[in-house]
Amino acid sequence: MLNFEILATEGHARRGRLALNHGVVQTPIFMPVGTYGTVKGVTPRSLEEMNAQIILGNTFHLWMRPGLDVIQSFGGLHRFERWDRPILTDSGGFQVWSLGEMRKISEEGVKFASPVNGDKLFLTPEVSMQVQTLLDSDIVMQFDECTPYETKGHLTTEAEAKFSMELSLRWAKRCQAEFTRLQNRNALFGIVQGGMFEHLREASLAALVDMDFPGYAVGGVSVGEPKEDMLRIMAHTPHRLPAHKPRYLMGVGTPEDLVEGVGQGVDMFDCVMPTRNARNGHLFTRFGDLKIRNARHKTDHRPLDESCSCYTCKGHTAADGTVTGGFSRAYLHHLERCGEMLAPMLATIHNLHYYLHLMQEIRDALEAGRFAAFAAQFRQDRARGV
Amino acid sequence: MLNFEILATEGHARRGRLALNHGVVQTPIFMPVGTYGTVKGVTPRSLEEMNAQIILGNTFHLWMRPGLDVIQSFGGLHRFERWDRPILTDSGGFQVWSLGEMRKISEEGVKFASPVNGDKLFLTPEVSMQVQTLLDSDIVMQFDECTPYETKGHLTTEAEAKFSMELSLRWAKRCQAEFTRLQNRNALFGIVQGGMFEHLREASLAALVDMDFPGYAVGGVSVGEPKEDMLRIMAHTPHRLPAHKPRYLMGVGTPEDLVEGVGQGVDMFDCVMPTRNARNGHLFTRFGDLKIRNARHKTDHRPLDESCSCYTCKGHTAADGTVTGGFSRAYLHHLERCGEMLAPMLATIHNLHYYLHLMQEIRDALEAGRFAAFAAQFRQDRARGV
Numbered sequence: 172m173l174n175f176e177i178l179a180t181e182g183h184a185r186r187g188r189l190a191l192n193h194g195v196v197q198t199p200i201f202m203p204v205g206t207y208g209t210v211k212g213v214t215p216r217s218l219e220e221m222n223a224q225i226i227l228g229n230t231f232h233l234w235m236r237p238g239l240d241v242i243q244s245f246g247g248l249h250r251f252e253r254w255d256r257p258i259l260t261d262s263g264g265f266q267v268w269s270l271g272e273m274r275k276i277s278e279e280g281v282k283f284a285s286p287v288n289g290d291k292l293f294l295t296p297e298v299s300m301q302v303q304t305l306l307d308s309d310i311v312m313q314f315d316e317c318t319p320y321e322t323k324g325h326l327t328t329e330a331e332a333k334f335s336m337e338l339s340l341r342w343a344k345r346c347q348a349e350f351t352r353l354q355n356r357n358a359l360f361g362i363v364q365g366g367m368f369e370h371l372r373e374a375s376l377a378a379l380v381d382m383d384f385p386g387y388a389v390g391g392v393s394v395g396e397p398k399e400d401m402l403r404i405m406a407h408t409p410h411r412l413p414a415h416k417p418r419y420l421m422g423v424g425t426p427e428d429l430v431e432g433v434g435q436g437v438d439m440f441d442c443v444m445p446t447r448n449a450r451n452g453h454l455f456t457r458f459g460d461l462k463i464r465n466a467r468h469k470t471d472h473r474p475l476d477e478s479c480s481c482y483t484c485k486g487h488t489a490a491d492g493t494v495t496g497g498f499s500r501a502y503l504h505h506l507e508r509c510g511e512m513l514a515p516m517l518a519t520i521h522n523l524h525y526y527l528h529l530m531q532e533i534r535d536a537l538e539a540g541r542f543a544a545f546a547a548q549f550r551q552d553r554a555r556g557v
Numbered sequence: 558m559l560n561f562e563i564l565a566t567e568g569h570a571r572r573g574r575l576a577l578n579h580g581v582v583q584t585p586i587f588m589p590v591g592t593y594g595t596v597k598g599v600t601p602r603s604l605e606e607m608n609a610q611i612i613l614g615n616t617f618h619l620w621m622r623p624g625l626d627v628i629q630s631f632g633g634l635h636r637f638e639r640w641d642r643p644i645l646t647d648s649g650g651f652q653v654w655s656l657g658e659m660r661k662i663s664e665e666g667v668k669f670a671s672p673v674n675g676d677k678l679f680l681t682p683e684v685s686m687q688v689q690t691l692l693d694s695d696i697v698m699q700f701d702e703c704t705p706y707e708t709k710g711h712l713t714t715e716a717e718a719k720f721s722m723e724l725s726l727r728w729a730k731r732c733q734a735e736f737t738r739l740q741n742r743n744a745l746f747g748i749v750q751g752g753m754f755e756h757l758r759e760a761s762l763a764a765l766v767d768m769d770f771p772g773y774a775v776g777g778v779s780v781g782e783p784k785e786d787m788l789r790i791m792a793h794t795p796h797r798l799p800a801h802k803p804r805y806l807m808g809v810g811t812p813e814d815l816v817e818g819v820g821q822g823v824d825m826f827d828c829v830m831p832t833r834n835a836r837n838g839h840l841f842t843r844f845g846d847l848k849i850r851n852a853r854h855k856t857d858h859r860p861l862d863e864s865c866s867c868y869t870c871k872g873h874t875a876a877d878g879t880v881t882g883g884f885s886r887a888y889l890h891h892l893e894r895c896g897e898m899l900a901p902m903l904a905t906i907h908n909l910h911y912y913l914h915l916m917q918e919i920r921d922a923l924e925a926g927r928f929a930a931f932a933a934q935f936r937q938d939r940a941r942g943v
Contacts, residue, residue: 216881237891495602505623
């Protein structure tokens with residue numbers, strides 16, 4: 172089940188409401204990445220408290236560990252990981268592609284050896300649909316070939332990008348057939364490929380639109396290309412997708428990318444940046460980014476971001492009035508230097524809260540018809556320095 | 558300030574109420590260890606929710622990192638680490654003792670090189686009091702020499718234990734004088750030493766009682782001695798301490814040790830076991846311990862402990878009725894095998910909750926005059942197997 176309503180628009184930007192089997196998602200939205208059935212470093216409770224509406228799971232990784240038998244015994248990923256709001260799963264395509272020389276791609280699918288136990292495995296569009304059906308994710312992604320930007324210094328040629336894109340189209344058809352055969356009650360998204368070539372993107376898009384998917388993603392970005400190429404594709408493709416269906420830009424990006432992407436008509440984003448950077452002490456704030464290991468934070472009593480309402484910055488008030496949390500940069504710097512686990516825990520809470528709150532601000536601005544003004548203020552604030 | 562009331566007794570065991578400058582502690586109590594200004598792997602909010610009443614800080618470690626200037630700028634440890642309930646700090650004696658050949662002990666104090674930056678430092682009873690006064694901990698521990706059980710295979714002789722114990726007594730006097738001179742408003746505890754020799758323990762105890770400390774600790778246990786020696790000292794010393802003052806058994810122990818210790822008249826315990834073991838996947842439950850990495854948990858849908866009310870086992874119900882948490886052994890096993898940070902996070906919540914809840918059960922049993930029956934049931938449950 173998928174039901175998408177547009178509540179407001181401003182230029183290409185849209186404020187929407189996406190109803191899925193496990194609940195409603197207000198768009199534009201950022202989706203935290205939960206590779207192995209956990210968004211790294213946070214509890215589901217923290218995620219709910221920071222109002223994460225939908226999270227990702229990685230089909231390939233979950234297939235390897237804990238394995239399908241375990242997840243099947245729980246009746247799907249939701250009950251296994253104890254998350255009852257919507258989940259989107261990728262197809263496994265990106266991960267098998269990342270295996271490099273350990274995999275072999277053919278028309279039929281991808282042969283590879285399990286990085287966990289060496290088992291010979293064969294991932295096909297049909298298998299991807301079967302696995303994602305077992306996971307019972309609310310949004311299922313088609314199995315595609317993620318066209319690389321370069322391979323060992325060789326830039327992907329137009330012919331190669333075309334061949335790859337057309338393979339993904341044939342796989343899209345097989346995914347759709349298998350998804351239907353499995354009577355999967357969730358929603359299957361098609362993925363636009365075509366590399367850095369606009370006309371290939373348009374061909375991919377047109378063919379996918381003919382297949383009438385309930386939602387569409389733009390894939391093959393954030394794969395190592397220069398920023399300007401990413402921005403070029405982000406400006407080209409999303410707004411050409413059907414206006415009445417949700418649009419998902421895969422693997423993007425920085426806070427600036429999210430604001431830019433919304434302006435180009437994107438409704439959904441995912442990226443490991445807030446969680447991964449948190450674990451490296453790289454923190455996002457309204458007034459720019461900071462590295463908490465930097466010596467200048469050693470005696471700084473201020474929170475990371477005075478305007479932030481997360482547990483790390485502002486703390487939490489219990490029902491009895493007790494306030495906990497609300498930590499100084501000096502304390503976070505100390506934790507990071509000591510290698511204390513609380514450092515990545517608090518940084519992850521802050522970064523995810525920052526991303527999710529940014530999307531809330533974007534939704535508010537779109538509802539008020541002042542997204543352009545918001546985006547200008549956002550860029551000015553971020554450039555101020557922290 | 559320290560005010561201690563005995564509310565109920567049963568044999569040597571006591572149910573008490575300990576008022577300190579930052580709040581009241583119900584005894585018997587277990588105190589989670591917060592070495593570097595953080596109880597490893599949990600937020601202060603989690604600690605408050607599991608009703609931790611008092612936590613430890615390590616004088617030596619905090620002196621090294623972040624350094625006294627930083628903590629002084631916050632007006633003490635409480636505001637630096639954002640914990641507004643009581644804190645107990647050790648004296649630094651145990652840590653300099655652990656430096657082994659990097660330190661030199663004399664009558665005056667201990668010379669050592671900072672393990673962080675190599676600075677030559679001199680820790681004396683006076684310096685320990687000065688540092689703990691700056692930390693503003695509610696309970697300050699005297700600087701002592703922690704008499705070793707053995708040194709490179711050489712068992713500490715009676716003469717050595719006597720010499721060491723007497724040095725600690727002289728240091729106790731110097732601590733008391735400096736604590737008074739500093740007009741520290743918190744409470745200074747004396748520490749009984751004497752190694753594994755009962756008559757030395759008695760001599761140490763008598764001399765310390767003459768000095769009239771507001772509370773007493775039993776030190777020099779959990780230093781590598783055989784379990785029977787620890788139990789022998791635990792049965793010997795605590796109940797000989799003044800009945801109207803709190804008694805703290807340092808560095809102990811397993812759940813069984815805690816129940817045994819309460820029966821021997823101990824009011825306060827600390828140990829890294831619940832937090833450290835959690836990070837190694839060793840979990841405590843009412844029905845015995847388990848190693849979550851064990852393959853038998855792979856498909857087990859049960860929580861760690863059906864009777865446990867922690868977030869990991871039972872979950873949390875938000876004000877709006879949303880339930881999160883309440884994870885299966887299969888999920889925890891999966892997280893551990895994948896090296897996910899959520900594994901030690903959830904294990905730490907569970908283990909600390911188990912220890913704190915055990916102490917709550919002990920207090921309830923003492924109030925009801927059924928501690929002996931509780932202890933018998935406890936041992937039977939723990940032996941059942943999980």
